[in-house]
Amino acid sequence: MKMENMNLTQPKCNETTSRSFTSPPLSLRVNEPTFDLIARPYRWLEYLTLGRALERCRLHYLPNLLQQKQALVLGDGDGRFLAQLLARNPQLHADAIDTSATMLRLLRQRCESIAPTRLQTQQTSALTFPVDAKSYDLVVTHFFLDCLTQPEFEALVARITSALAPGALWLTSDFRIPSGPMRLPAKFIVRALYFAFRILTGLRTTHLPDHTTPLTRAGLTRITHQHRLAGLLFTELWQTNTNPTSHPLR
Numbered sequence: 001m002k003m004e005n006m007n008l009t010q011p012k013c014n015e016t017t018s019r020s021f022t023s024p025p026l027s028l029r030v031n032e033p034t035f036d037l038i039a040r041p042y043r044w045l046e047y048l049t050l051g052r053a054l055e056r057c058r059l060h061y062l063p064n065l066l067q068q069k070q071a072l073v074l075g076d077g078d079g080r081f082l083a084q085l086l087a088r089n090p091q092l093h094a095d096a097i098d099t100s101a102t103m104l105r106l107l108r109q110r111c112e113s114i115a116p117t118r119l120q121t122q123q124t125s126a127l128t129f130p131v132d133a134k135s136y137d138l139v140v141t142h143f144f145l146d147c148l149t150q151p152e153f154e155a156l157v158a159r160i161t162s163a164l165a166p167g168a169l170w171l172t173s174d175f176r177i178p179s180g181p182m183r184l185p186a187k188f189i190v191r192a193l194y195f196a197f198r199i200l201t202g203l204r205t206t207h208l209p210d211h212t213t214p215l216t217r218a219g220l221t222r223i224t225h226q227h228r229l230a231g232l233l234f235t236e237l238w239q240t241n242t243n244p245t246s247h248p249l250r
Contacts, residue, residue: 032099032125033147033203035077039102042077049193053228057173057235058142059084060226064237068092068138068169072160074126075144079107082140086115092138096121097129126156131163139170145211146174153209161218161240170220170238175208178231186232 038045046054058081065071065085071094076082079096086092096111096119098104104121111119122129126144139160145153164170175193177186190208197203212222215238225236 033197033201035098035100035201036102038200039078039100039106042103043080050229050233053233054143054173055080057226057228057233060173060235061171061224061237062088065089065092065138065169065171070134070136070165071095071138071140072131072134072136072163073097073140075147076107076140076142077103079103079110081142082107082119083110083114085140086111086118090115093118094120095134095136097124097126099123099125127152127159131159134163135165136160136163137165137168139164139168141170141172141174143174145172146208147203147205148209149205150207150209153211154214157214157218161220164240166241168240170215170240171235172211172238173233173235174211175232176227176234177208178227180231182230182232189232 035042062081062084066089068089069091071085071092073082073085073094073096075098076096077098082094082096086094092115094111094115096104096107098107098121101123104123108119108121148156175186175190177183177190194203194206198206215222220238220240222236222238225234227234
């Protein structure tokens with residue numbers, strides 16, 4: 001694990017009390033993929049293809065999120081990560097965004113017993129949901145950015161960074177094409193996954209977006225990262241501009 005910056009500051013964020021709800025879908029992208037068909041078997045499909053590697057990526061930096069208060073969680077699927085985050089951080093309130101009604105139903109089933117008044121869900125696109133009314137000190141995008149084209153991701157970053165508190169964290173995990181002997185196998189695996197998801201969900205994206213450049217241009221700094229499966233998977237923690245007060249990464 002490489003550390004770019006060993007200091008992590010705690011942002012300030014207004015605490016709010018919320019209730020779990022599902023709002024009507026807003027305008028989605030043209031040809032928006034639907035993950036309803038694979039929502040229930042998704043966990044076991046994930047374990048069958050890559051074991052628990054994706055799960056380990058999601059949870060790797062969980063101990064560093066215990067001081068956050070307002071989270072925006074995009075495309076968390078069936079809510080396995082969010083349930084653990086809410087359980088470990090009792091002061092956290094979360095907004096969970098997903099286009100899949102079935103995924104959100106599973107997420108609420110996992111999370112509402114843990115945090116019945118600290119969770120809001122919205123069935124809508126991450127590219128259109130309203131962000132103006134909130135100030136987030138945490139954004140989570142686990143294995144979600146690979147569903148976006150490069151222009152879509154750049155638009156997403158522009159929208160979300162306007163709603164981030166000073167010192168906010170952005171935790172992201174996804175696939176990557178490493179250099180070295182794993183490069184060709186990684187390309188094959190990623191192409192195969194895109195092909196499968198196109199058949200199962202209608203996903204039209206075919207290439208992994210460059211996430212590093214838009215986040216850096218938006219003023220975020222990658223403070224730590226880890227690779228798994230010979231570089232096929234990554235998990236990274238980014239942070240906006242911070243204040244002098246800091247606490248160390250664990």
